[in-house]
Amino acid sequence: MSELTDKKVLVVVSNRGVEQDELKEPVEKLERAGIKVTIAAPETGQVQTLVGDWDLGEVFEVDExxxxxxxxxxxxxxxxxxTLNADNLRLDTDAQRIVMSFAASGRPVASICHGPWLLVETGLVKNKTLTSYKSIKADVINAGGTxxxxxxxxxxxxxxxxITSRNPGDLATFNDAIIEELSH
Structure with a gap:
């Protein structure tokens, strides 16, 4: 995995409401592989995660x-x-700018659970096939995706x-897919 040490991953989140394991597990896996991970949020300070969209989870530091x-x-x-994280991000103009820049330049985007709402909002699911949490299936279809x-x-x-995945139960497979993508 030495070829991964020059890779950089940007993680976009809101300052409150990201599902704890959907932030923690990918960040830990990527960092163990030698990848530089930067957590970006609307405000400096901390990210308060939630567990199951309800209970308070761990706190993470914002890098940018x-x-x-x-x-x-x-x-x-x-x-x-x-849910709260994705709903906030899809209305954040900086998050929209960032995801549109990645798509326009041909760089990969990985999103799990409700995260694809940001791609729905920016029109980036049109003509794409993806998975997500089942409650946003209609949003994906209505935005022109499969x-x-x-x-x-x-x-x-x-x-x-x-690269998309459904929920925290899919994190091991999702994390492996991200590593595979960065290995190319």
Whole structure:
């Protein structure tokens, strides 16, 4: 995995509401592989995670404000879920700018659970096939995407790879797919 030590992943989250394991587990796996991970949120300080969209989870430090991110410096964008997190991100103009920049430049985006709401909001699911938490299936379809009920799905259509997964139960497979993508 030495080829991964020069890779950089940007994780975009809101300051409150990201599903704890959907942030913690990918970040830990990527860092163990030698990948530099940067957590960006609307405000400096901390990210308060939630467990099951309800109970308070762990707190993580913000590395950069979304408004100050230079997305061209990163190899992959990770958008974790959590209902509150995803709903806030999809309305955040900086998060929208970042995901659109990744797609326009052909760099991969990985998103789990409710995270694809950001891609729905920006129009980036049109002509893409993806999976997500089942409650946003209709949003994906209404935005012109095709929804699949699979642990992880990689779609190369529209000139950028989109790796998606359904929920925290799929994290091991999702994390492996991200590592695989960065290995190319």
């Amino acid at each position: 404000k979304l408004s100050e991110v230079r997305e061209s410096e990163f190899d992959l964008l990770l958008v974790p879920g959590g 929804w699949k009920d699979e642990q992880v799905f990689r779609c190369p259509a529209e000139n950028f790879a989109l």
